[in-house]
Amino acid sequence: MDSLSQIALGSAVAVAVVGKRSSVKKAALWGALAGTLPDLDVFVDYGDDLSNMVEHRGVSHSLFYLSLLSPLLALLICKIHNELANYRQWLLAIWAVLITHPLLDTMTIYGTQLAQPFSDYPFGIGSLFIIDPLYTLPLLFGLGWVIVKGRSSLAANTAGLVFSSCYLLWSIAAQQHVTQTVQQQLTGKPYNQVIVLPTAMNTLLWRVVVMTDTAYYEGFYSILEKETNIEFVVHPLDLELYRDFQLHPDVQTLAAFTHGFYALERIGDDVVITDLRMGQQQQYAFSFVVPEQADMNARRLPRNLQLSDTLSWVWRTLRGDETAALNQSPHTLTSQVLTVDCAPWPVTEYNNHLLHL
Template identity: 75%
Template sequence: MDSLSQIALGSAVAVAVMGRQTSVKKAALWGAIAGTLPDLDVLIDYGDDLSNMVQHRGFSHSLFYLTLVSPLLALLICKVHGEMAHYKRWLMAILLVLLTHPLLDTMTIYGTQLALPFSNYPFGIGSIFIIDPLYTLPLLVGLAWVLLKGRRSLAANTAGLVFSSCYLLWSVAAQQHVIQAAQQQLSATQHNQVLVTPTAMNTLLWRVLVMTDTAYYEGFYSILEKNTEITFKAYPLDQKLYRQYQLHPNVQTLAAFTHGFYAIAREQEQVVVTDLRMGQQQNYAFSFVVPEQADMNTQRLPRELQLTDTLSWVWRTLRGQHTAGLNQLPHNLTSQVPAVDCRRPAAVQCNSH
């Protein structure tokens, strides 16, 4: 999640755990600091743009390492404020703040390596967008209220935490609903994987990504609509490029990190590999130039952030105005690419990572 959400969550958790054991401002401050610490790994340069991407949310988001760090940070806080009598409570607060940070990140699709050093698997449920006001605002309102009113209003902070947590549960339930709708519609098509993620800053309009051997398909599903049919636009895959670059270390790295949701294409004189999970067609968050030699640095292509246009498109789509979308949807999955075999059913794999 974004930095503001992590700061708000860290402060809210610390205030809730410390209660009346210390001042609200002190708990909120240290909660914000601890809630920010895991994301300081962005200051580390791992050598090139691709490495910086896949190593982010790495060791600093490991539940094991954060558990080891929490007693030291709690001890530091107690020493600074002379509150050794409350060490156990501070330890519980800091431990929960540090652990909830990567757990919240796991709700997004990016990929969080929770299990290091035992596994570098990038976990990502993908039920919430990296920025979602309906998650963050309740935390901020609850914190603001208790900071203004003092410890007699701790219930407001708790209410903010409860509301934001319920919103996360709603996002998972909504995602499962869309997955089931996609499963039903795709049950007679041959495909490899399906990914369902929310569009920008909401959990009402969902993006459905379908991978096949010859193409990938992008469609959108609005929970507000009565019509449950998902319409898709097809993007053929360059099989020659895939065969040529599938063993390239950089391509293999991104393929593993994205769980197979990637594409290789030639753009002018460059071969580009793209993470298909974040963003949408023509405006993906992460695209990299594949170097001719494996030992060369991998450069990320600049992205033009179209947040205003994207939010406007989300709003129009939620209102049922499909024809003016960024990608000129809809198209039918089964009619766009003849190579998709619709005659024999195949098992549907809905991978939410």
């Protein structure tokens, strides 16, 4: 999630745990600092653009390492404020703040390596966009109220935590509803895997990506609409390019990190690999130039995600306006696009594997 959400969550959790035993403002400050701590890995250079992406939310988001750090950080706080008598409360507060940070990140699709050092598997439920005001604002309101009014208003902070947590549950329920709708529509159609993701800053309009052996299909579904049929746009894949680069280490790295939701294309003299999970309709957050020689580093292309355009498109779509593609960029997929109504689907042999969210 975004930094503001993590700061708000960290402060709210710390106030809820230790606010009765210590200063509310002190708890909010240390909660904000601890809530930001795991994301400091963005300042670490892992050697190249692709590694910097894949290793973000790695070791610094490990539940194991954060649990080991909690007693030391809690002890430091108690020493600074001469509150050793409250060590247990501070330990619980700091541990809860550090742990909820990666757990909240897991609600997005980016990929959070919770199980480091035992596994580098990138967990991602994908039911929440990286920025969602309906999650963050209740936390800020409850936290702000208790900071202004004092310890007697701790219930407002608790209410903010409860509301934001309920919103997380709602996002999962909405995602599962859309996933079931998609699965029903795809019954009898061969495909490899499907993923359902929220569009920018909401959990009402959802993006669906279906991967097959020859193309990927992109569609959108609003839970406000009674019509359950999803119209897909098909993006054919360059199968020869896939065969030539499937063993390239950079391609294998991003393929594993995205759980197979990636696309390869040739733009001019460059081979470009794109993460299909983050972004939409040709506005993707992560694209890399794959070097022809495996011993060279992948180079990230400039981010093409225009949030203002995306939000405008989301609003128009939710109002029932005709869905239209966003502006395209020469640095994103430029394969032939064909609007289809869930068919025709390629006829060939496919794995019957579905990515369960």
